Amino acid sequence: MIDVVVVGGGPVGLYLAALLLQHGVSVRVLERRDAPNTHSRAIGIHPPSLEALDRIGVASGLVAKGVQIRRGVAIGGGVEVAGMSFHTVSRCYPFVLSIPQARTEAALERRVRELDGGSLMRGATVTGLHDDGAKVAVDVLTSDGESRIHAAFVMAADGVRSTVRQQLAIPLRRKDYPDSYVMGDFADGTAFGPDAALFLEPAGIVESFPLPGGVRRWVARTHRTGADTATARSLAGIVWERTGVAVDAGTNSMLSSFGVRTRLATRMIHGRIVLVGDAAHEISPIGGQGMNLGWLDAAGLAPLLLSLLAHADVERELQRFERQRLRAAAAAVRQSEINMLLGRPLPRALWLARNRLIGYAAGVPGISERVAARFTMHS
Template sequence: MRDVLIVGGGPVGTMLACVLAVGGLDVEVLEQRAQPSLRSRAIGIHPPSLRALAAIGVADALLERAVRIRAGEVRSDGRKLGQLSFERAAPGYPFVVALPQYETEALLRARFDELRPGRYRSGVTMTGVRDHGDAVAVSTDSGPIEARYVIGADGARSRVREAAGIAWRQLGRSETYLMGDFVDTAPTSTHPDDAGAVLYFERGGVVESFPLPDGRRRWVAMTDFLATDADSADLAALIRHRTGVRVVEPLGAASAFAVQQRLARRMHSKSLRVPGGPMSGPRAAGRIVLVGDAAHEISPIGGQGMNLGWLDAVALAPALQRALLDPAAAASVLAKYDRTRRSAGRRAALQAGFNMNMGRPAHGARLRARNAVVRSLTLPPANEVVARAFTMRWL
């Protein structure tokens, strides 16, 4: 019987596996995909996450590949509204870094394979999970598995969450975006750390631009509808129409996506009575726990989703260690995890909601008011607070 079984081998599940393995636990990961995805979804990695990656021995290799973003510029109608520097927001790592998600996942998988060879199992589908109070039984298409605790890191459509009977709570409205990578035509610097992000708060909706390694740049534009048939040429035309910037040489297909903000009503299963225990006796702590998108679906605008999941992992690891060593404390430590991380999820959703609201189409008095707010937020003393928020120092 494993100490911990993690269902979902994406960046959050594999990060948690590494943290637990470094802490000495017997951990295994089940991943439904037979082959890793090469989609470059989440790219931003914030300072608190870099500290967590350093603790598991991954940060140095990641920083060798990533682009460091020390500042972000805000523009509208061809004018610069302001700039935010991240250098004072996080002294240990005075930058946000950008790296395609598939590269980040590869680094995490390689590290976990060093720590627990053969324990990352690809092409395995979970078909059922049942919390018995003293252990969890997991059924898969390759046979049953038992573990002391099962972690759902299997994304927004989590089967683990569904099996545990945990419902979603909707937070705010949804939005749609179109995303794609292009050759970076921005002026280059001899210093590799000088790459910058640009936010275009335009009349027709926000356009965001972030540097990536190997001379690439990620562009994301808010759209009026889910443009599933749009291609890179459509995205390039939209960028030019709103910002005046001409992008060329697409690197891969454009993709449309919809953003919803939802929070699980609990982040671990209900407590159960241990089989054979007295009806009046204490109830065992629930042994199914959620992390990442399985627990909270947050807008990726602002780069919070993957990083929020990593911070879940950092908080959950010591709680699981305590629960395994001292079963009597399990209920209280998991309740604290649930309380603190759902609170962090709500704060992240509020911040993401603010970001999305600022990026919506604006004209006339609303446009002037929005631009005035943006200018004020990039000036002292507000700029340091905003920089700390955008680097996730409060989550």
């Protein structure tokens, strides 16, 4: 019997697997995809997550390959409204690391394979779960046919459309938002260097983040109909109209549009099965909290799993873990709502007043440090 089956071989599932494998736990990671995902939506790794990733020995390699964002600047009408430094948020990692998710997943997969070359099973779809109170039987479909794996525990890290959550019929708290965005990666022709830039404009926010290799990501709030028909040229046009920054559409290497919604599971623990990451909570991508929230789920859960496998009674600790992580997800939702609110279109008078208020708050050390901590999930 396997100690722990992890359903989902994305960044959260791979990280949890590595944490457990380091302690001699037998793990199987069941990933539906035959090959790694090369499309990178998530790029920001916050300081608490870097501290967590350091526990499995991958943080330093990622830092060496990524861009360290130590400062963000807010601009309105061509004028700097406020600046925010991240130097106080962490002693070890006073920055947000910008690196494509595909590279992060590759580093995590290498670490898992170093620890146990046979632990990751690709092309494996979970078709059924049977928890009898002493173990969990996991039905798996692969190209070789159907099989059954018995595990002491199952961790569901299988994303926002989690088949495990659906099979367990765990209810979701749902909320949809009117916001939609277009984002794309282009050659960086700006002078921002490693800084992030937020353009707070009357027509809606434009965000800009550096990526490795002289690339810059641009994210613009837009109308939902516009998002559906976005092209590299249309996004470059929005950036120029709102910010005056020229983006070369011909250098586009990634383009995506998305709406925003929240989905929060009412519980994470179901007998010997636990939901983590996007399986438990889908958060707005604005603010880059989703992947990081999942890693922190895994970091908090791993010690409890080790205790359970040692037959320790940690029922109260598990209940505390669930309450804390559900609260953390709710806090992430509130932060994402603030982020989206700041980016919505405004009449000029309100836009001016909003930007003045942001500039004033940024000039107060206690407030600016608190805001920096919240933006980097260090609060």
